[in-house]
Structure formats: structure tokens, C-alpha cells
Amino acid sequence: MPDDAVQNTDTNNVTAAAAAAGEATLAEAVSQLRDACELLGYDEGRAKALELPRREITVAVPLRRDDGQIEVFTGHRVQHNCARGPSKGGIRYSLDVNIYEVRALAMWMTWKCALLDLPYGGGKGGVRIDPLAYSTAELERVTRRYTAGIAPLIGPMQDIPAPDVGTDSQTMAWLMDTYSTIQGYWAPGVTTGKPLSLGGSQGRGDATSRGVCHIALAGMSYLGMDPTEATAIVQGFGKVGQGAARFLAEAGTRVVCASDVYGAIVNPDGLDIPALETHVAATGSVTGFAGGAPIDRDAALTLDADVLVPAAVEGVLTEANAADVKARLIVEGANGPTTAAADEILAANGATVIPDILANAGGVVVSYFEWVQATQGYWWKHREVEDRLAEKILDGWETVLAAADKYGVSLRTAATTVAVQRVYEAQEQLGMFP
Numbered sequence: 001m002p003d004d005a006v007q008n009t010d011t012n013n014v015t016a017a018a019a020a021a022g023e024a025t026l027a028e029a030v031s032q033l034r035d036a037c038e039l040l041g042y043d044e045g046r047a048k049a050l051e052l053p054r055r056e057i058t059v060a061v062p063l064r065r066d067d068g069q070i071e072v073f074t075g076h077r078v079q080h081n082c083a084r085g086p087s088k089g090g091i092r093y094s095l096d097v098n099i100y101e102v103r104a105l106a107m108w109m110t111w112k113c114a115l116l117d118l119p120y121g122g123g124k125g126g127v128r129i130d131p132l133a134y135s136t137a138e139l140e141r142v143t144r145r146y147t148a149g150i151a152p153l154i155g156p157m158q159d160i161p162a163p164d165v166g167t168d169s170q171t172m173a174w175l176m177d178t179y180s181t182i183q184g185y186w187a188p189g190v191t192t193g194k195p196l197s198l199g200g201s202q203g204r205g206d207a208t209s210r211g212v213c214h215i216a217l218a219g220m221s222y223l224g225m226d227p228t229e230a231t232a233i234v235q236g237f238g239k240v241g242q243g244a245a246r247f248l249a250e251a252g253t254r255v256v257c258a259s260d261v262y263g264a265i266v267n268p269d270g271l272d273i274p275a276l277e278t279h280v281a282a283t284g285s286v287t288g289f290a291g292g293a294p295i296d297r298d299a300a301l302t303l304d305a306d307v308l309v310p311a312a313v314e315g316v317l318t319e320a321n322a323a324d325v326k327a328r329l330i331v332e333g334a335n336g337p338t339t340a341a342a343d344e345i346l347a348a349n350g351a352t353v354i355p356d357i358l359a360n361a362g363g364v365v366v367s368y369f370e371w372v373q374a375t376q377g378y379w380w381k382h383r384e385v386e387d388r389l390a391e392k393i394l395d396g397w398e399t400v401l402a403a404a405d406k407y408g409v410s411l412r413t414a415a416t417t418v419a420v421q422r423v424y425e426a427q428e429q430l431g432m433f434p
Contacts, residue, residue, distance in 0.1 A: 005077075005380040011173070012216065014074075014096075014097070014098040014128060015095075018095070018098055018101075018248070019098050019100065021096065021101070021303065021314070021315065022098040022099070022100030022102075022104070023100045023102035024315065024339075024420070025100065025104040025105075025314045025315065025336055026100040026101070026103050026104040026107075026314075027099050028104070028340055029107045029108055029313075029336070029409075030104075030107075032240040032339055032340075032381045032412065032413070032416050033047070033050060033107065033407060033420060034047060034051075034053055036413065036416045036417040036419075036420040036421075037050065037417070037420065039345045039407060040417060040420065040421055040424070042269070042424065043166065044370055045212060046418050046424065048185055049185065050081070050423060050424060050427075050428065051107075053078050053079060053081075053106060053107075054079050054080060054082055054121075055078075055104075055153065056076065056077065056078040056081045056099070056103070056198075057077050057149070057150055057153055058075070058076050058077065058097045058099065059075045059076075059077075059146065059149030059150060060072055060073075060074065060075075060149070061073040061074065061075045061127055061129075061142055061145050061146045061149065063138060063141055063142050063145065064072060064143060065132075065134075065138055065184070066135055066137060066138060066142065070080075072141065073095075073127050073128055073129050073146075074126070074127070074128045074407050075125070075126065075127040075146045075149060075150070076097065076098075076099050076102045076125055076126055076127075077091075077123065077125035077150040077153060077154070077161075077248075078099075078103050078106040078122075078123060078125065078157070079106065079121065079122075079123045079153065079159055080103070080106035080109065080110045080121060080122040080123065080124075080130065081107075081110040081121040081122055081423055082115060082121040082424070083121060083271055083423055083426035083427045083430060084113065084118075084119060084120060084121055084423060084426045085113075085118075085119035085120045085121060086115055086120060086155075086156075086158050086159055086160055086206065086330060087106075087109075087120065087121045087122060087123030087152070087156055087158070087159040087160070088109060088118070088121070088122065088159075088160050088162070088364060088367065088368075089105065089106055089119035089122055089123035089124040089125070089161065089162065089164075089364075090105075090122055090123075090125070090162045090163060090164025090165075090167070091125040091126055091127075091146075091160065091161045091162070091163070091164055091171070091175075091236075092122060092124075092125075092126040092127075092164035092165040092166050092167060092169050093126065093127050093129050093130075093131040093133075093142075093165070093167050093171075093348060094126065094128070094129070094130070094158065094165050094166050094229065095128060095129070095130050095235045096128075096313075097126035097127060097128040097129075098128070099112075100346040101126075101127065101314070102124045102126055103124075103126040104314075104336065105230045105335055105336075106122045106123050106124035107122060108122065108335055108336065108356065108357055108361075108363070108417070109121075109122030109123060109124060110122030110423060111357045111415070111416055111420065111423075112356075112357040112358075112361050112364055112419070112421050113362070114400070114418075114420075114422040115357050115358060115365060115400070115415055115418055115419040116364070116365055116392055116393075116395075116396050117315070117392075117395075117396075117422070118136035118364065118365065118366065118368045118409055119368075120160075120364070121423075122262075123159050123160075123161070124164075125150065125161060126164070127142060127146050129166075131166040131167075134382070139171070140174050141233040143171050143178070144174055144175075144177075144178045145258055147175045147178040147179055148178060148182065148422055150176075151179055151182050153236050154179065154190060154372070155179075155183075155187070155190055156189030156190050159190075159193075160189070160190060160191060160192060160367075161175060161190075161191050162191060162192045162194040162200060162341035162363070162364075162367050163191040165238075165313070168193075168381045169194055169200060169205070170195070170431045172191045172192070172193045172194045172195075173194055173195055173198055175190070175191050175364075176188060176190055176191050176194060179191075183255045184409040189371055189375055192204065192366075192367035192368075192370040192371055192374075193363075193367065193370070194210055194370070195320075199321070199373070199374050199379075200370060201366055201367075201369050201370035201373055201379070201380070201385060202380065202381065202382040202384075202385050203369075203382055203385035203386055203389065204363075204366045204367065204370055204385075205239075205242045205374065206247075207362040207363045207365065207366035207367075207385075207389060208240045208243070208333070208360050208362045208363035209239075209240050209241075209242070209243020209244045209246070209247060209333075209362070210243065210308060210362050210386065210389060211249075211359070211360060211361055211362020211363070211365065211389065212240065212243075212311070212331055212333045212359055212362065213243075213244055213247035213248055213251065213362055213395045214362070214389075214390055214393045214394060215252075215331055215354055215357075215359045215393060215396075215397060216232075216244070216248060216282055216307060216309065216331045216354075217251060218356050218394060218397050219307075219318070219329045219331060219352065220253075220306075220307065220329060222352075222401070223328060223329055223352060225306055225328075225329070226255070227248075227251050227252050227253050228251075228252035230253050230254070230255045230306040230307055231253070231254045231270075231304075231305040231306050231307070232248050232253050232254065232256065232259040232277060232306065232307040232309060233254050233255075233258075233259075233300055233301070233303055233305045233307070233308045233309065233327065233377040234248075234255055234257070234258045234307055234311060234333075235249065235258075235259050235308065235309065235310045235311060235312055235316065236259065236260065236261075236310065236311035236312025236313070236333070236334060237258045237259065237260045237276075237280060237286050237303055237311075238260070238311070239330060240260070240311045240333045240334070240360065241260075241309070241311035241312070242273075242277055242280070243308050244274045244333055245258060245271075245276075245309075245312055246273050246274070246277065248307075248366075249270070249271075249273045249310075252305075253307070254270035255270060255271050255273055256268055256269075256270060256271065256303070256305055257271075257295075257300050257303050257305065258271060258276060258286050258300075259286065259297050259300035260280075260286050260287075260297075260312075260395070261285075261288070261297070261312075262285040262287045262297070263285065263286065263287040263295075263296075263297050263397040264278065264286065264294070264295045264296065264297045264299065264300040265286050265287070265289050265291075265292030265293060265294055265295070266292055266293055266295050266300075266303065267291060267293065271289075271291055271292055272290055272291045275289075275290065275291055276292075280368075298424055300314065300322055301317065301324075301325060302321060302324040302325055302326060302429070303324065303326065304326045305327050306327060306328055306329060307327055307328075307329045307330075307331060308325065308327035308329070308331070309330075309331050309332075310334050310337035310338070311328065311333030311334050311338070311360075312333060312334050312364060313337070314334065314335060314336035314337060315336055315337065315339055316337045316338075316423060317337055317338040317342040318338065318339050318341065318342050318344070319342060319345065320342035321343035322338075322342035322343075322346050322349075322351065323345050323351070325346060327350065327351065328349070328350070328351055328352065329354070330346065330351060330352070330353045330354065331354045331359045332354060332355055332356035332359045332360060333356075333359060333360050334356065334360065335356050335360065336356060337356070340351060343410070343412065345412060347413075352411065353369055353410070353411060353412060354411055354414040355411055355415050355416070357415050357416065357419065358393075358397065358400055358411075358415050360397050362433050363392065363398065365389055365392045365393065365418075366385060366389055367389075369385055369388060369389075370423030390393060397404055397424050399412075399418055400414050400415045400418065403417060403418045404417070
């Protein structure tokens with residue numbers, strides 16, 4: 001093709017800011033691992049074996065746009081650890097996608113699956129693209145080309161993707177169809193988070209949010225709070241945040257503030273969450289909602305409330321703002337929203353942080369249920385899924401509380417330590433090849 005047919009865009013190269021943020025996120029993940037290894041008495045070689053990804057691939061993702069122009073994107077897939085089973089983890093479409101971030105998220109998925117005692121290792125993937133800037137047809141072509149690039153590494157018994165930031169059940173349908181076409185047989189188990197009509201599971205769409213709510217209610221009980229008298233802030237009103245706000249409100253908790261990338265709204269009497277969800281569906285943002293007063297987006301994190309649910313992206317609670325957080329309970333709906341420095345400040349101020357690998361594990365739990373159902377060719381009822389999710393999540397909560405008491409450490413360190421020990425034991429039992 002002629003050189004001028006290829007459109008030069010900034011999407012091909014990760015920005016310095018995104019790369020720096022990704023490196024910082026990876027450093028946080030490694031630091032958490034190293035703390036657990038020190039507590040468990042693992043030497044440097046064993047710690048390194050737990051740290052480094054088992055396998056990763058970077059692929060070019062060319063796209064012929066609707067107008068005929070060609071753009072080329074970068075995609076990644078990282079399999080962090082497979083000692084306990086095939087890799088499991090989401091695929092995100094975002095301009096912030098970079099290999100450091102993907103490595104960190106894959107590592108956290110390893111610990112999350114181990115903590116909830118799921119037969120998986122951790123994986124993660126993504127394409128550096130702004131999905132809002134492309135048509136549905138263009139996103140389908142990107143997904144199919146990306147899937148073809150990573151196809152040798154994925155599969156129902158190898159690595160099972162799922163939706164994440166910027167992707168959804170339709171993305172997973174395209175991925176499954178592409179993989180099935182390449183393999184020459186129907187493979188519904190290659191991905192989870194699919195539409196119900198293609199073998200998805202009842203309850204998958206709200207699973208992460210339900211898990212967040214289960215853990216938030218357990219945390220409130222642990223701290224002696226009455227959920228019907230408590231107030232909550234939900235930072236990030238996307239797929240996870242909306243559901244978490246809805247379920248908390250249904251439990252009687254007043255959700256007094258909600259925010260997104262565009263702004264935030266507050267109502268001390270409690271936001272009308274169903275009305276807010278309708279508004280967001282129509283406008284794309286919480287801003288402009290008549291049932292709440294506008295405030296600065298970042299101010300939402302430090303409002304006076306009992307519970308804070310950061311449900312957006314990594315690194316929003318930092319050394320710069322942690323001292324101003326007034327919530328007694330922080331429930332991490334997002335992956336890695338709290339930096340190590342913020343953790344120390346929050347702990348010193350008496351706040352309890354329930355870590356992401358427990359708080360937002362509802363999604364991977366029901367993904368596991370979906371994978372089991374696809375493997376069996378037998379689908380469960382919605383109530384069965386919700387009951388099993390609650391049981392699995394609350395078992396994880398009790399495990400973390402017991403470990404925190406045993407080691408005298410924070411809930412985060414306790415959760416990571418339980419998970420790391422389970423992965424380490426699996427690796428030791430497998431032995432080293434050759």
C-alpha cells in the first residue's frame with residue numbers, strides 16, 4: 001500500500017505519562033508481592049519466580065477504517081502465572097494501555113484467583129485505542145485482528161479473556177467467534193462475559209458490583225456500622241460503580257456522592273440511584289443530574305462519608321490526598337486504586353482498606369461459574385449464581401480476616417500473603433521443568 005494510506009496517530013505510541021503510570025502500578029504490585037514473600041520467608045529466587053510473567057506477547061493490530069484509511073494499534077496479552085490453572089483476566093481498550101500496566105494487572109489477577117481458591121492463574125490484555133473514537137464495525141475489526149494475533153496463546157484450557165475497561169459482552173462474542181473460526185470448532189469456553197445467547201452466565205454483568213456490595217456490607221458489620229445509617233461515596237460510575245451504588249442503596253445505605261471522569265455530584269440526603277443510572281445512560285455522565293449538586297471530580301474522594309468505593313482506575317488515592325479522606329472504610333472496586341504511601345496514611349488515620357483482590361473479585365468468580373457451565377453445557381439459574389457468588393466472596397473475607405489476625409498485618413497484606421502462599425505451594429508441588 002502507498003505510504004500515505006497509513007494514517008499517523010498518537011495511538012501507536014504510549015505516552016510518557018501513561019508509561020510512567022504503568023511503571024508505578026507495576027512497582028506497587030511487585031512491592032505487595034515482596035512484602036508477602038518477606039512475611040512468608042521466601043528467598044530471592046522464589047520471590048523472583050512468583051514475580052516474573054510466565055509468558056507475554058505484543059502484537060500489531062492493523063485496522064482498515066470505514067473511510068479506507070489504515071491505522072495500526074498495539075495490543076498486549078500477559079500470562080503471569082499458570083501454576084493453579086489456565087490464565088484468566090480481562091481485555092481493556094484504552095489509550096493508557098501499556099505493557100507495565102498489563103503486567104501489574106495480570107499479577108493481581110493471579111493473587112485474586114488464588115485468594116478466592118479458583119483454579120486459575122492470572123492474565124490480562126489490552127489494545128491501546130480510544131474505543132469512543134471508532135465505529136462499532138471498526139471495533140469489531142480491531143477485536144478480530146487482535147484475537148488472531150493472540151490466538152496461539154489463548155484457549156479454554158490455556159488462557160481465558162473477559163471484558164474490562166472499554167470492552168463488553170459484544171467484544172467477547174467477536175473474540176469467541178474469531179477464535180472458534182481459527183480452531184475450526186465451537187469454543188464457548190475461550191472467554192467469559194459473553195452474551196447469554198452465546199453461553200454467558202446469569203448474573204455475570206453485575207457480578208463485580210455484587211461482590212463489592214457483599215464485601216462493603218461485611219466490612220461495615222466488622223466495623224460496627226449499621227448499613228441503613230451509613231453513607232457512601234462511589235468514585236467512578238461505570239459498570240462496576242453503577243451496580244455497587246445500586247446494591248448499596250438497596251441495602252439501605254445512602255449513596256451521597258458519585259463521580260466519573262467528567263465531574264461529580266453530591267446530595268447529602270442520598271442520590272436517587274435508579275434515576276441517576278437513567279441519566280447516565282442518556283447523557284454519558286453523572287454531570288447535569290438534577291438530583292445532585294455539582295462538585296469538583298477529585299473532591300469526591302475526600303467528602304465526609306462512612307464508606308468510599310473507588311471504582312474507576314488505578315492510583316486515585318495517593319500520598320497527596322489520602323490524609324484528607326474521611327471515610328472509615330475503603331472498598332476497592334477498581335484494581336490498584338490505592339498507592340502504598342496512601343495505604344500507610346489511611347492506616348495511620350484509622351481507616352480500613354479492603355483490597356481489590358478481594359473486594360472486586362465477584363467478576364472473576366462468576367466468570368469461573370460461566371466457564372464451568374460452558375464446559376458442562378449446562379446453565380444455572382440466576383439465584384444459584386448469586387448464592388454461590390455470595391458464599392465464595394464471604395469465604396474469602398473470612399480467610400483474609402483470619403490471616404490478618406494470624407500475622408498481625410493489614411487486610412491487603414493478609415490477602416496477598418494467603419494468595420502468594422497458595423501459588424507458591426502449587427509451584428513447589430509441580431516442580432521445575434526440566
